[in-house]
Amino acid sequence: MIVSSLPQPDISDQSFALTVEHTFNLPAMTLYKAWTEEFGNWFASPHSVLMKPEVDSPFFFETEYKFETKQPASRHPHYGRFLKLDQDKLIEMTWVTGKGGTEGTETIVTVELTLTEGRTRLRLTHSGFNTSSSRNGHEKTWPKVLQYLEEVYTR
Numbered sequence: 001m002i003v004s005s006l007p008q009p010d011i012s013d014q015s016f017a018l019t020v021e022h023t024f025n026l027p028a029m030t031l032y033k034a035w036t037e038e039f040g041n042w043f044a045s046p047h048s049v050l051m052k053p054e055v056d057s058p059f060f061f062e063t064e065y066k067f068e069t070k071q072p073a074s075r076h077p078h079y080g081r082f083l084k085l086d087q088d089k090l091i092e093m094t095w096v097t098g099k100g101g102t103e104g105t106e107t108i109v110t111v112e113l114t115l116t117e118g119r120t121r122l123r124l125t126h127s128g129f130n131t132s133s134s135r136n137g138h139e140k141t142w143p144k145v146l147q148y149l150e151e152v153y154t155r
């Protein structure tokens with residue numbers, strides 16, 4: 001495992017966290033790569049991703065949502081860096097978004113991959129939210145994101 005040599009985010013006074021799990025019919029290697037090298041294939045706008053799968057390497061990407069066909073898509077920038085990488089087992093990263101997301105707070109997303117009966121269980125913990133409303137929004141969204149990840153990689 002490769003671990004960051006830089007100071008870790010201090011989330012000790014940010015008590016809101018969430019954990020979601022999803023079991024995939026995909027190998028851990030595919031999921032690890034999706035989270036570290038292929039964000040533009042399933043999560044982010046493909047043209048926006050600046051990401052290297054290296055600990056302490058900063059990353060940037062945007063997501064876009066279009067709720068009404070006559071309105072332009074709303075852009076949501078995301079920033080962070082990888083804190084820990086353990087090939088096909090663990091990804092830990094900082095996660096910062098703006099309004100409607102983490103509200104500018106540096107949070108931590110931990111993705112654990114475990115082989116279970118020939119399938120891969122993904123356990124995602126997102127910690128360090130300042131408010132319950134920010135946490136609650138992510139708690140509703142992450143299961144949908146993981147479902148979409150599965151749909152993209154099993155087509």
